[in-house]
Amino acid sequence: xxxxxxxxxxxLLSASxxxxxxxxxxxxxxxxxxxxxxxxxxxxxxxxxxxxARLSGSPQYxxxxxxxxxxxxxxxxxxMYVQACQVPHWIxxxxxxxxxxxxxxxxxxxxxxxxxxxxxGDKGITANVIEVRSMAELNQLGASGLKGKIxxxxxxxxxxxxxxxxxxxxxxxxxxxxxxxxxxxxxIGAIVRSLSSNLTDYPHTGVTVYNDSFPKIPAVAISTNDAxxxxxxxxxxxxxxxxxxxxxxxxxxxTGYNVIGEIRGSQFPREIxxxxxxxxxxxxxxxxxxxxxxxxxxxxxxxxLKASGVKPKRTIRAxxxxxxxxGGRGGEKYLSEAKAKNEKHIFALxxxxxxxxxxxxxxxxxxxxxxxILHWKNLFYPYGxxxxxxxxxxxxxxxxxxxxxxxxxxxxxxxxxxxxxxAATDVFENVSERELHLGAANMAALIWLVSEYGM
Amino acid sequence: xxxxxxxxxxxLLSASxxxxxxxxxxxxxxxxxxxxxxxxxxxxxxxxxxxxARLSGSPQYxxxxxxxxxxxxxxxxxxMYVQACQVPHWIxxxxxxxxxxxxxxxxxxxxxxxxxxxxxGDKGITANVIEVRSMAELNQLGASGLKGKIxxxxxxxxxxxxxxxxxxxxxxxxxxxxxxxxxxxxxIGAIVRSLSSNLTDYPHTGVTVYNDSFPKIPAVAISTNDAxxxxxxxxxxxxxxxxxxxxxxxxxxxTGYNVIGEIRGSQFPREIxxxxxxxxxxxxxxxxxxxxxxxxxxxxxxxxLKASGVKPKRTIRAxxxxxxxxGGRGGEKYLSEAKAKNEKHIFALxxxxxxxxxxxxxxxxxxxxxxxILHWKNLFYPYGxxxxxxxxxxxxxxxxxxxxxxxxxxxxxxxxxxxxxxAATDVFENVSERELHLGAANMAALIWLVSEYGM
Numbered sequence: 001x002x003x004x005x006x007x008x009x010x011x012l013l014s015a016s017x018x019x020x021x022x023x024x025x026x027x028x029x030x031x032x033x034x035x036x037x038x039x040x041x042x043x044x045x046x047x048x049x050x051x052x053a054r055l056s057g058s059p060q061y062x063x064x065x066x067x068x069x070x071x072x073x074x075x076x077x078x079x080m081y082v083q084a085c086q087v088p089h090w091i092x093x094x095x096x097x098x099x100x101x102x103x104x105x106x107x108x109x110x111x112x113x114x115x116x117x118x119x120x121g122d123k124g125i126t127a128n129v130i131e132v133r134s135m136a137e138l139n140q141l142g143a144s145g146l147k148g149k150i151x152x153x154x155x156x157x158x159x160x161x162x163x164x165x166x167x168x169x170x171x172x173x174x175x176x177x178x179x180x181x182x183x184x185x186x187x188i189g190a191i192v193r194s195l196s197s198n199l200t201d202y203p204h205t206g207v208t209v210y211n212d213s214f215p216k217i218p219a220v221a222i223s224t225n226d227a228x229x230x231x232x233x234x235x236x237x238x239x240x241x242x243x244x245x246x247x248x249x250x251x252x253x254x255t256g257y258n259v260i261g262e263i264r265g266s267q268f269p270r271e272i273x274x275x276x277x278x279x280x281x282x283x284x285x286x287x288x289x290x291x292x293x294x295x296x297x298x299x300x301x302x303x304x305l306k307a308s309g310v311k312p313k314r315t316i317r318a319x320x321x322x323x324x325x326x327g328g329r330g331g332e333k334y335l336s337e338a339k340a341k342n343e344k345h346i347f348a349l350x351x352x353x354x355x356x357x358x359x360x361x362x363x364x365x366x367x368x369x370x371x372x373i374l375h376w377k378n379l380f381y382p383y384g385x386x387x388x389x390x391x392x393x394x395x396x397x398x399x400x401x402x403x404x405x406x407x408x409x410x411x412x413x414x415x416x417x418x419x420x421x422x423a424a425t426d427v428f429e430n431v432s433e434r435e436l437h438l439g440a441a442n443m444a445a446l447i448w449l450v451s452e453y454g455m
Numbered sequence: 456x457x458x459x460x461x462x463x464x465x466x467l468l469s470a471s472x473x474x475x476x477x478x479x480x481x482x483x484x485x486x487x488x489x490x491x492x493x494x495x496x497x498x499x500x501x502x503x504x505x506x507x508a509r510l511s512g513s514p515q516y517x518x519x520x521x522x523x524x525x526x527x528x529x530x531x532x533x534x535m536y537v538q539a540c541q542v543p544h545w546i547x548x549x550x551x552x553x554x555x556x557x558x559x560x561x562x563x564x565x566x567x568x569x570x571x572x573x574x575x576g577d578k579g580i581t582a583n584v585i586e587v588r589s590m591a592e593l594n595q596l597g598a599s600g601l602k603g604k605i606x607x608x609x610x611x612x613x614x615x616x617x618x619x620x621x622x623x624x625x626x627x628x629x630x631x632x633x634x635x636x637x638x639x640x641x642x643i644g645a646i647v648r649s650l651s652s653n654l655t656d657y658p659h660t661g662v663t664v665y666n667d668s669f670p671k672i673p674a675v676a677i678s679t680n681d682a683x684x685x686x687x688x689x690x691x692x693x694x695x696x697x698x699x700x701x702x703x704x705x706x707x708x709x710t711g712y713n714v715i716g717e718i719r720g721s722q723f724p725r726e727i728x729x730x731x732x733x734x735x736x737x738x739x740x741x742x743x744x745x746x747x748x749x750x751x752x753x754x755x756x757x758x759x760l761k762a763s764g765v766k767p768k769r770t771i772r773a774x775x776x777x778x779x780x781x782g783g784r785g786g787e788k789y790l791s792e793a794k795a796k797n798e799k800h801i802f803a804l805x806x807x808x809x810x811x812x813x814x815x816x817x818x819x820x821x822x823x824x825x826x827x828i829l830h831w832k833n834l835f836y837p838y839g840x841x842x843x844x845x846x847x848x849x850x851x852x853x854x855x856x857x858x859x860x861x862x863x864x865x866x867x868x869x870x871x872x873x874x875x876x877x878a879a880t881d882v883f884e885n886v887s888e889r890e891l892h893l894g895a896a897n898m899a900a901l902i903w904l905v906s907e908y909g910m
Contacts, residue, residue, distance in 0.1 A: 032615040160487040162838055162893065198888055357812070357868045359839075383617055384814075384868075386841045413812045413839075413868065415889040433653055434870040438617065 057089025072261025076306035087256035093247030124245030147186035278324035293355025350394025362391025365406035512544030527716025531761035542711035548702030579700030602641035634674035733779035748810025805849025817846025
């Protein structure tokens with residue numbers, strides 16, 4: 001038996017070696033194309049400078065749809081279309097004001113309303129501030145400690161987590177769930193420390209989620225520097241009062257759009273592969289890293305595959321999703337259309353962690369699919385991707401899990417992301433051309449492999 | 456025999472497992488210390504904003520020596536001292552001027568003199584421009600093609616090399632050797648395309664090296680945008696003339712200093728481990744990434760090891776080297792002092808590839824030493840270092856090879872480096888705190904391992 005098996009195994013090994021060799025040649029061609037003629041950076045400049053901030057429901061979002069539709073066509077999409085969906089339409093209103101009132105002095109806060117928050121009313125709110133550093137502390141204080149107060153959620157991101165998304169996940173509950181819980185205990189307002197890795201004067205916005213069973217109280221984020229100051233004031237001279245005024249408001253739903261560009265598969269056109277990110281952004285900046293970069297990388301995958309002359313066997317769709325930031329309606333719409341049309345979605349890759357230098361892919365799929373991709377691991381190593389394994393994908397492609405699609409997320413280096421995430425500093429100038437393109441190149445390589453071998 | 460070996464091997468395996476386990480605990484303590492209380496970023500701000508550019512021989516370099524000496528003390532060095540050495544003293548002179556004269560029009564060039572270049576004299580030089588795209592092309596043109604001309608070295612960095620240092624190495628010959636060779640063939644001046652990964656209006660300086668046997672001709676760098684323009688003009692309407700004027704000049708040598716801070720080893724104080732980068736920078740910017748970051752990371756290694764309470768068994772020296780950019784005299788001085796004092800230098804680690812997110816260490820040492828470090832590979836993986844292997848170290852520690860020291864270099868992600876390298880954009884604002892500190896943390900971990908186990 002031994003003697004029989006050895007030649008067979010050698011044959012199998014070398015056959016697999018040849019395949020990988022061919023694949024690595026094609027992948028080099030793909031990566032070289034993106035690194036030499038990549039257009040993602042130019043597209044991102046246009047999106048950031050010609051449109052800029054594009055919150056769901058805003059006129060700017062509509063302009064972004066027009067611009068990105070043209071980009072899809074220019075990239076070589078065979079077909080371009082949009083999917084309309086109803087999206088929340090929250091507006092920030094007037095520039096927010098806020099102060100700390102302590103020791104007979106006032107201190108002006110650098111602050112912004114949290115997304116989807118109610119406003120304070122014209123007079124604003126003023127109350128004593130209670131600082132909490134954990135949800136357990138909040139619950140312990142309860143109604144007796146919090147009624148009539150402003151709760152200050154001071155949850156610094158843990159600097160020892162090398163993957164900053166882990167720290168964001170842990171401290172993020174202060175912003176997403178904190179204000180609603182504070183409302184439950186009778187607090188009249190919430191001040192949240194910005195979810196940022198560094199100490200600056202910029203407030204970082206982001207969605208807060210109200211539980212409809214609890215009173216909805218106004219919520220703002222203050223800069224990390226101000227959070228440090230407020231905390232130190234409270235330590236020095238309790239009680240400290242705060243005032244803030246916001247005129248933000250949730251208007252009736254408006255129409256948003258997923259923008260879709262497609263290259264039809266040459267052999268299995270009914271098998272669909274999705275790649276992209278979300279087109280909406282917060283209103284404070286250009287949404288360059290969140291998530292302009294994911295959108296232009298998705299478009300670049302189309303352009304690169306077209307320009308490098310590989311003919312994908314399966315259909316590839318670049319999608320710019322609507323309304324990731326404060327509703328997720330674009331991703332839901334994409335799923336419902338897929339179901340209605342009985343589409344076969346085999347794979348979806350999202351880039352929504354910034355346009356930074358790529359380091360890995362995280363895979364949300366069954367074990368056989370996971371192993372298939374892990375088998376390709378060495379093909380990515382020369383291009384900076386060394387960390388492929390199970391993990392989350394992205395909130396826009398997430399709903400496709402419902403119909404069994406294998407999902408993946410691009411994992412760029414995360415060290416700089418929360419310096420600028422949801423703040424006025426998320427601008428085009430904070431994106432590197434080579435980093436953005438290297439991410440797109442690796443995405444194109446993975447998309448091509450799946451288009452070639454299925455999932 | 457089998458039965459005897461298995462328990463022994465299990466014991467050895469588990470013993471080695473325990474050691475790695477203890478080591479990983481210590482390393483986590485070290486990394487957490489840097490990521491939580493790291494002072495490298497603050498030190499870099501001081502160096503960039505209080506001193507700024509600090510070319511060898513300049514008054515600013517002397518001020519940097521004073522500042523960095525204090526930083527070494529503040530970081531907890533037991534001993535602090537300097538090593539004086541003679542360094543070249545090149546000055547840029549007046550703001551350079553240059554023009555393309557073509558088709559009856561003039562176009563103002565964004566240019567700068569190359570480091571160590573001679574000046575043009577007050578009237579500047581004007582001549583027809585000959586573009587070359589390789590050294591072979593230059594040699595082929597020879598004296599008959601180049602005499603009396605200005606040679607335009609247009610060597611774009613290859614965008615398909617994922618490690619940008621490879622592209623820099625390949626195209627860099629245009630700047631380092633090109634002008635001298637052009638002089639050999641009778642050219643009267645050299646214009647070099649900036650060694651930059653992206654298309655911008657910033658010229659990038661850097662050293663040019665004259666061969667004393669050839670006539671020394673003035674050399675400038677122009678921005679990559681201007682290089683594209685000049686090349687297109689030459690294609691359109693040959694001959695194209697250029698004019699440039701530089702008043703740079705090499706003055707007599709001046710005194711420079713290596714700055715050294717030491718923590719004495721608790722068990723083997725005579726075994727010396729060196730860590731750091733170079734203190735001098737080019738004169739166009741703050742030298743934040745080149746190489747302020749390496750200097751403050753070296754100091755941070757001292758601070759972190761001191762603050763985290765590990766007692767290094769061997770002596771650790773943070774060194775801020777003099778004169779890397781246009782002479783290398785600091786590294787030579789360090790070696791000659793080591794020889795004169797008969798010091799035992801077991802290991803030296805340089806950081807001179809920017810303060811970007813760390814990805815690897817490259818090792819210049821014998822195989823036994825290499826294997827020792829590779830054995831520690833998994834200890835670094837949680838902190839973003841996955842790529843450890845043979846390679847170059849750094850030009851400041853390089854001379855120590857002469858006395859058999861095992862050398863290493865930190866390899867940060869290289870995608871952004873040549874956007875800003877040697878240009879006016881190499882400023883503090885282009886360094887990320889977490890990226891800088893994560894580099895320092897990994898350096899501290901490696902230095903600690905060597906201090907614990909020797910080399």
